[in-house]
Amino acid sequence: MRNKVLLVEDSKAVQQMYKNKLTLEQFQVLTADNGMEAIKLLSQEKPDIILLDLMMPIMDGYKVLQVIKTEPRLSKIPVLVFSAKGQPEEVEKAITLGAAGYIVKATTKPNEVIEKIKTVISQKPTELKFSRYSIEIREDAYDAKKLADDFNMENFRCTSCQAPLLLELIPDFSHETPWFTGKFFCPRCSQ
Ligand SMILES: [Zn+2]
Numbered sequence: 406m407r408n409k410v411l412l413v414e415d416s417k418a419v420q421q422m423y424k425n426k427l428t429l430e431q432f433q434v435l436t437a438d439n440g441m442e443a444i445k446l447l448s449q450e451k452p453d454i455i456l457l458d459l460m461m462p463i464m465d466g467y468k469v470l471q472v473i474k475t476e477p478r479l480s481k482i483p484v485l486v487f488s489a490k491g492q493p494e495e496v497e498k499a500i501t502l503g504a505a506g507y508i509v510k511a512t513t514k515p516n517e518v519i520e521k522i523k524t525v526i527s528q529k530p531t532e533l534k535f536s537r538y539s540i541e542i543r544e545d546a547y548d549a550k551k552l553a554d555d556f557n558m559e560n561f562r563c564t565s566c567q568a569p570l571l572l573e574l575i576p577d578f579s580h581e582t583p584w585f586t587g588k589f590f591c592p593r594c595s596q
Contacts, residue, residue, distance in 0.1 A: 410435070413443040440465055447473070457470060457484050460489065467502060480503075484505055485505060485507070485508055487510050541569065573589070
């Protein structure tokens, strides 16, 4: 059985280019020009994967992602989001809303996108979770002490509950090598 892809993209040129590529790769391709059309289509169709542009008129990709992930019939469909540049704020927002992965339009070649689609489809739903990472800091290692001093973090302890702080790393796909945006948070107060 052929895998069905829903391609949600407002640029007709990009849409046509991926439609051709995916058809050649034996995918069945459904297309929508904006979020509203995608939602309408999803009331009758259940694709195996969704490629979703974030910036679109009428209804943007975040809103579509939110609808998909809160609808039980659709929530398990993996969604790969397209962004122009892959800014950390966009990555973070898309992950929080349940995206399975992220494609940076400006730097990802169409063939790499096809490979990514194949990888995501072949994975089991439980393996799809696209994460952020919680890292524990050793207070005595390398620059840890200097970091704590410079930023007034009292040995990486939470100022309200004294629990050790963790460093949360959020992937930033605007770089070619693995790159992250990080922030400290308290696992107990979760802030
Ligand atoms: Zn705390």
